[in-house]
Amino acid sequence: MRKLGLDYGDRRIGVAVSDVFGWTAQGVNTIERRRDGSEMDVIRSLVKEYEISEIVVGLPKNMNGTVGPRGEICIEFADTLREMLNLPVHLWDERLTTVSAERILIEGDVSRKKRKGVVDKMAAALILQNYLDANSTR
Template identity: 40%
Template structure:
């Protein structure tokens, strides 16, 4: 059964972390913001502050698997981030396969005529929205 309320999605990266937010009904994902990944020691606190300010009831973290489905260093980092978020927030935290979401986000921004410098700023949060929308759609299909 799905929780009622906003879901916050996180697209972790080594330089930037994209964040997206659902509407209160958990139907539509919207790109929200991009945070610097550094300093890593404060990332969980910064993400939880964003979640609290938007009354998020669930967190979704993108799991960057390789195309063959295996896990590399980035997937292990995302898994640690999810575990830290779960431990510090008490909120449900789901890991969601994010393969190709950055490519989808980049193509969508190109199709909308975004300039290169603006695409770089938007790409991470749009990727987070792609991750979140996939999660929301999947959750609705299971209900």
């Protein structure tokens, strides 16, 4: 079964999905956050569509390893997902993944306008790929 990677941000949630073997992560979507919480319905639909068995949520930590206010928000989001979907939800250190995603896109000569649309799903793919690599049984 596949794993879902999420980069939870203030305005958008980057989404990535693993292949069925859990070897590679691909960015698939960006979900706009809404005041009505409808992004949870979108996540529920993605879980069903891709037959997700586990979820990985990026946990932004401070450079010294502590969890700040942004991290606390992500922990609450992960807890909500766990309760709503009844699936294992793992928090994964996401320090510098958005910065890495930005750098990759800049090096690829992607315009600023296009970068804005894909940086979140690319960050989600990096978070999920790092998790898959660290937990690989190959």
